[in-house]
Amino acid sequence: MWYWTLLALLAVSISVAASLNSRPKSWTYTLKETSSHSSNESIVKADTRIERIGRAEFALSGSLFIGVQVPEDLEVEVLAYRSPDGGDNYKLQPYSLQRQGIYAAMNSFYKDMIMDSVASCSNLPQFTEKLTVLPAQTFHYDKCQISTDSFPQYLPDGWYKLNFVTYGIVEVVWELIIIIEKKSL
Numbered sequence: 001m002w003y004w005t006l007l008a009l010l011a012v013s014i015s016v017a018a019s020l021n022s023r024p025k026s027w028t029y030t031l032k033e034t035s036s037h038s039s040n041e042s043i044v045k046a047d048t049r050i051e052r053i054g055r056a057e058f059a060l061s062g063s064l065f066i067g068v069q070v071p072e073d074l075e076v077e078v079l080a081y082r083s084p085d086g087g088d089n090y091k092l093q094p095y096s097l098q099r100q101g102i103y104a105a106m107n108s109f110y111k112d113m114i115m116d117s118v119a120s121c122s123n124l125p126q127f128t129e130k131l132t133v134l135p136a137q138t139f140h141y142d143k144c145q146i147s148t149d150s151f152p153q154y155l156p157d158g159w160y161k162l163n164f165v166t167y168g169i170v171e172v173v174w175e176l177i178i179i180i181e182k183k184s185l
C-alpha cells in the first residue's frame, strides 16, 4: 500500500504548489540583453547588466546615479515592442505606459508593478503613501528578479524589447530585452 501514501503525498504537494500561485502563467521569461543611454551623465547615469544566478535563471544588477533632485516636469514613458522573429523586426505593442510625469509613474506603475520585486535586492524607493520628492542619490540593485504576479496570465511568445524613456532635463533610454516562451507542461 506504500504507493497510495506516495500518491497522496504527491497530490498534497501539487495542490500546495498550485495554491502558491493562484493565477498560473501560460509563459515563462528569460532576460536576454540590457543597456542604457543618458543624454547627460552628470544628471543621470545608469549601469545595467544581466547576471546568471542559476542553471537557467537570470537576474538584473546595476546602478542608477541621479545627480539632481528629480524635477516634477521630467516625463517618462515605457514602450514595449515585440519581435516574432528572434529580434529582427520589432513592432510597438499596446502594453506600454503612456508618457506621464515621473511622480505619477512612481506612484502607480512603479508602486504596483516593480516596488515589491526590488524590496530585498535594492535601495530603490519603498513607500506606502505617496512619493513626492526624489532627491539626488545613487540607487543600486543587485540580482533582482521581477515577479510576474501582476503581469497578464497570457502573453504571446516572442522577443520583447522594453524601453524606459525619459523626456525633460535629461533623456534616458533604459532597455531590456526579454524572451517570452510558452510554458512547457
Ligand SMILES: *[C@@H]1O[C@H](CO)[C@@H](O)[C@H](O)[C@H]1NC(C)=O
Pocket (backbone or CB within 6 Å): 040, 041, 042, 043
Ligand atoms: C549636463 O547637466 C549639467 C547640470 O545640469 C549642465 O551643467 C551641463 O551643461 C549639461 N551638459 C550638457 C552636455 O548638456
